[in-house]
Amino acid sequence: MRSLSPEAIHADPWAEEFVDLPTLNSKASDAIEECVQKARTKAREAPRSLRSTSIVVLGPPGVGKTHLFSRLRGRLGPRAVFIHVRPLVSAPMTPRFVLGELVKQLAYTTHGLAQLDALVGSLLAHLSGAATTFPSTFLAEYQQLTAAERDARLDEAVEKAVAIWQEVDDTYLRRLLQAPFTSGATQRALLAWLSGRDCDVTQLSRIGAGASLAEELVVPALRTLCSVAALGAPIVLVMDQLENLIEGAEPGARLLGYANLAAELVDVMRGLVLVHMALDTEWTRGIEPALNMSQRSRLLMRTETLALPTPREREELLRLWIERLPERAGPYPWPFTDRRLARVLRTPGMTPRMLLVECRQALDAGGADEELEVAPEQASGREPGAASPALGLTGQWEGCLDAARQVQAEASEQRTSVDAVRVADGLLACGHFLTDAHISTSTMGEPVQLVIDAGKAKRQAAVLHHSHYKSLGAALGKLTSFAARAQVVAIRERARDLPPTWKDTLAKRSVLLGTGSAQWVWLEPDDVTRLLALDALLQGARSGDVTNERGEPVDVASVIEWARANLGVPEWGIVRALLGQSAEEHEVEATANVAPEPQAAAPAAVPLTTGVAVAILRQLRIASVERVVREAARIDPLATRATVLSELEAGPGIRFFGRSIVCVRVQQ
Amino acid sequence: MAGARKRAAIAIADVDELVSRARAKLDEDGVIKLTALGPKAARTAIVEQLCALGFEATKSVIRRPIAAQLADALAQGSFVPVKSIASFVRGGSAADAKTAAAKLIRDGVAVRVFRGSAELIVPRSAAVLSPDELLAARRLVQSLGKVLTKATRARGATLLVADVTEEIREALPVVVRAAPASAPVRVPAGLHTHEADALGRVLEAVDATRDEKMGLSFIPQVVNHLQPELGADTVRRVLLDAAGRGIVELRPEGGLNRLTADELELCLPGPQGTRLSWARRTEGRVQ
Numbered sequence: 001m002r003s004l005s006p007e008a009i010h011a012d013p014w015a016e017e018f019v020d021l022p023t024l025n026s027k028a029s030d031a032i033e034e035c036v037q038k039a040r041t042k043a044r045e046a047p048r049s050l051r052s053t054s055i056v057v058l059g060p061p062g063v064g065k066t067h068l069f070s071r072l073r074g075r076l077g078p079r080a081v082f083i084h085v086r087p088l089v090s091a092p093m094t095p096r097f098v099l100g101e102l103v104k105q106l107a108y109t110t111h112g113l114a115q116l117d118a119l120v121g122s123l124l125a126h127l128s129g130a131a132t133t134f135p136s137t138f139l140a141e142y143q144q145l146t147a148a149e150r151d152a153r154l155d156e157a158v159e160k161a162v163a164i165w166q167e168v169d170d171t172y173l174r175r176l177l178q179a180p181f182t183s184g185a186t187q188r189a190l191l192a193w194l195s196g197r198d199c200d201v202t203q204l205s206r207i208g209a210g211a212s213l214a215e216e217l218v219v220p221a222l223r224t225l226c227s228v229a230a231l232g233a234p235i236v237l238v239m240d241q242l243e244n245l246i247e248g249a250e251p252g253a254r255l256l257g258y259a260n261l262a263a264e265l266v267d268v269m270r271g272l273v274l275v276h277m278a279l280d281t282e283w284t285r286g287i288e289p290a291l292n293m294s295q296r297s298r299l300l301m302r303t304e305t306l307a308l309p310t311p312r313e314r315e316e317l318l319r320l321w322i323e324r325l326p327e328r329a330g331p332y333p334w335p336f337t338d339r340r341l342a343r344v345l346r347t348p349g350m351t352p353r354m355l356l357v358e359c360r361q362a363l364d365a366g367g368a369d370e371e372l373e374v375a376p377e378q379a380s381g382r383e384p385g386a387a388s389p390a391l392g393l394t395g396q397w398e399g400c401l402d403a404a405r406q407v408q409a410e411a412s413e414q415r416t417s418v419d420a421v422r423v424a425d426g427l428l429a430c431g432h433f434l435t436d437a438h439i440s441t442s443t444m445g446e447p448v449q450l451v452i453d454a455g456k457a458k459r460q461a462a463v464l465h466h467s468h469y470k471s472l473g474a475a476l477g478k479l480t481s482f483a484a485r486a487q488v489v490a491i492r493e494r495a496r497d498l499p500p501t502w503k504d505t506l507a508k509r510s511v512l513l514g515t516g517s518a519q520w521v522w523l524e525p526d527d528v529t530r531l532l533a534l535d536a537l538l539q540g541a542r543s544g545d546v547t548n549e550r551g552e553p554v555d556v557a558s559v560i561e562w563a564r565a566n567l568g569v570p571e572w573g574i575v576r577a578l579l580g581q582s583a584e585e586h587e588v589e590a591t592a593n594v595a596p597e598p599q600a601a602a603p604a605a606v607p608l609t610t611g612v613a614v615a616i617l618r619q620l621r622i623a624s625v626e627r628v629v630r631e632a633a634r635i636d637p638l639a640t641r642a643t644v645l646s647e648l649e650a651g652p653g654i655r656f657f658g659r660s661i662v663c664v665r666v667q668q
Numbered sequence: 669m670a671g672a673r674k675r676a677a678i679a680i681a682d683v684d685e686l687v688s689r690a691r692a693k694l695d696e697d698g699v700i701k702l703t704a705l706g707p708k709a710a711r712t713a714i715v716e717q718l719c720a721l722g723f724e725a726t727k728s729v730i731r732r733p734i735a736a737q738l739a740d741a742l743a744q745g746s747f748v749p750v751k752s753i754a755s756f757v758r759g760g761s762a763a764d765a766k767t768a769a770a771k772l773i774r775d776g777v778a779v780r781v782f783r784g785s786a787e788l789i790v791p792r793s794a795a796v797l798s799p800d801e802l803l804a805a806r807r808l809v810q811s812l813g814k815v816l817t818k819a820t821r822a823r824g825a826t827l828l829v830a831d832v833t834e835e836i837r838e839a840l841p842v843v844v845r846a847a848p849a850s851a852p853v854r855v856p857a858g859l860h861t862h863e864a865d866a867l868g869r870v871l872e873a874v875d876a877t878r879d880e881k882m883g884l885s886f887i888p889q890v891v892n893h894l895q896p897e898l899g900a901d902t903v904r905r906v907l908l909d910a911a912g913r914g915i916v917e918l919r920p921e922g923g924l925n926r927l928t929a930d931e932l933e934l935c936l937p938g939p940q941g942t943r944l945s946w947a948r949r950t951e952g953r954v955q
Contacts, residue, residue, distance in 0.1 A: 060946075280884065281921060282922065285923065293783070293786060297747065308917055346912060348908065348911040348944060349942060357940065553940065
């Protein structure tokens, strides 16, 4: 039963099915809906005076902040575009990060319709003077046109949008409008470009672009996106779990960076509905006091404090959950006894999450009237979220791992790497578990993100996620100059191995490694999974969203303690590699002089072959080596370029055309 | 000759339309450049008409009066920092805006206040101290300062929270007055007189200590507010009773170990190992 499963204790912002009691906190959801409607109306009637709005939504853990997001998504459907963002820990949040998240989530669906389709469909409908109620129908009409006719109509739409707002970036808008009418690799390339990610050469040539989105075009791109969306489906940008921005007692760079970003979004964007969600206590004591007057006046346009369910609402919620149980041993209030139900309904301070936990416990007890807990006034006085003796966070950890794998799968599907900043967040989270070393954010500048202080010397670490050889080359060049005055570590996902055709980049890498102050660390898929999961677990703990097997909240210190005892973070290959304690299974390159020949950087020992590469090639018949490497890495996480090449070279009937194309002769 | 006639024709035929177009732009943006008004020949006439409508003309722009723009911002509840006052107006310099602000203060539309080191212009409706209250606050700080110095110099000595609170309340009744408007204290029927009295006082304390933005009252503050007249246990019992009656919502602490040991002691134990640290009046909500 999904509705009462452990993972259901925490709201999934993208869940298609969820239990909702519309009357609970309707004031907050109405406030946001009202902002969306106002933005749309203003965009249509007085576009020049369209501005952004900002709402702060506060409440204790489990009160339903994230649920509010799901509810609004369900209620507004294609009439708004919803973006859910967790804050960054390792680096200040930037407009580029927001743009990336925004475009990434345009691919997510609500009521079976991709948000991208909703945005473009309703925009085109409005610009054509039609109703925006059914964007998919309107898109279908465009689909039936010939490519030339469609392009002409899209050009016309761009001109109309530019006539409304002169600041609209027509190149960006044109590509945005084209996206729903493309598919496969072209759509991936378009979305990669629109999101401001570093596109590779193939992607750029596919969409006819000369370069990825430059830094100075990011804010105009965001402004374009927000403005045009407001005509049909305004963008609701929800910044959740903002308590994670707090660093110690003093306002840190992260928080100030966020406040500046939010103020800029309010000032510069048109029609954006910005929602900030945080724990009430943390906002009033840690976040709001750190904001200056100007930031407060922009962020705090409206504050909504979410209410706890009243006894009547509690009963209605319980009824809704219980009615969804597939097998019920008795009529309502089963699995509650009357006595137990009365206690649950009258105990003060019950959040919806606590109610769900009570429901689960009653279900586990099989409807029996177990020994009632002591009345609140006689309770032991345990500190909030204090750890219960047996924590049992394994299920929670597994959930984080699954979510991380899903993120990796999405990135892989988009032929890109996982967000470098999220990987850096994960590495920063590892710092909590190191006794002899310290990991912190670096002030050295791009591309360096972290400082690893292992006692002997500080090392500057950079996660290199670049897709284009030129941008990677530029980053390597900067790292080489840093290497003259500090020890540097370059980290890159194994799945994004450098192809042999990137001769210039490989040479630059060799130069970097040749400085003797640099180290190259390959990030294996499992490392990425664990880093993302660890970051999510600790951020969740700070937000009061981590619960034990009984569903009770567990505080940050206890979560860290559990992770210390169970996850063995200091023994993770990537952590050992970063600390210079190179794990055997981890491929660490250089620190000594390396010959500029690219092949010299390959691992000395050729690992055993698994037959995966040959099997893939037999299916594809003819393919690029890159493709085979990519597919093999997806199936076998241990597969590397070297293993695939050696397997192909040894495989029967396999023939290479140059260094890039390979085919297999199939026996009839 | 023909050119002059043509210019005159443009001026006569289009001025009204150009004025209405300029007005629309002014309503939307607050400012319009003279060069955007229309043909040069018609500009003088347009400017005259716009000035007659109450707009201000400068060498290069026509704008909504700066004072009106500032008054609008204040009416919408903005607190205008003097340092960045120019960002609140369109088509005017910081000097223009400051002159307009001075006029608004003279006319009683706005008030000048200090927040820390920043100087602001706030609407007349904002809760501010009167001159008498300012003097009283100054006297309070001086007298309280002396007692605090004495107490801190004498090792091991301290002050009663109630004494400090009482002194502040006596010298600055505004602290109590400033509490946001709250639901009237309606004591449920059927309570004994002393119970009704305690409930009424606790509800008043909840109102007096409420954070205006969040609408929540911190329970340790509520308890301290009522001491020594009402003991901590009594206040907590009354709060629980009020929660049971649906008058008050008690909320769990969501902070990351922000409570001190003393505050933890004053909070109420909540469900599933939590602490109830916040209270909110819920009268009027459907129970």
